[in-house]
Amino acid sequence: MISARTGGGPVLRTLPLGRMKCRDRTGLLLSWHLVVTEGLDPQAAVARIKEIRPKALSADGWTEMAYRILSRTSEAGKSGWNRRPIR
Numbered sequence: 001m002i003s004a005r006t007g008g009g010p011v012l013r014t015l016p017l018g019r020m021k022c023r024d025r026t027g028l029l030l031s032w033h034l035v036v037t038e039g040l041d042p043q044a045a046v047a048r049i050k051e052i053r054p055k056a057l058s059a060d061g062w063t064e065m066a067y068r069i070l071s072r073t074s075e076a077g078k079s080g081w082n083r084r085p086i087r
Helices: 020-038 042-052 062-076
Strands: none
Touching: 020 042, 020 062, 042 062
């Protein structure tokens, strides 16, 4: 995902929406990517993914689980483990 760029802008790739489990897992992965590489807070990352794909993280409990996972990722990132330049 990091190297996939067109016209200098970032590209987010999702799996086909017809696959229920894929849209939730993919939404979580892409939210994680935004937290780690773009520095978004968990709520902003999830909101961005849902803005692009409203059905992402729509299964029962997935949004709350994403916030929990992404909050841990965000806290760990403050210690510097994920600091790297974006090319």
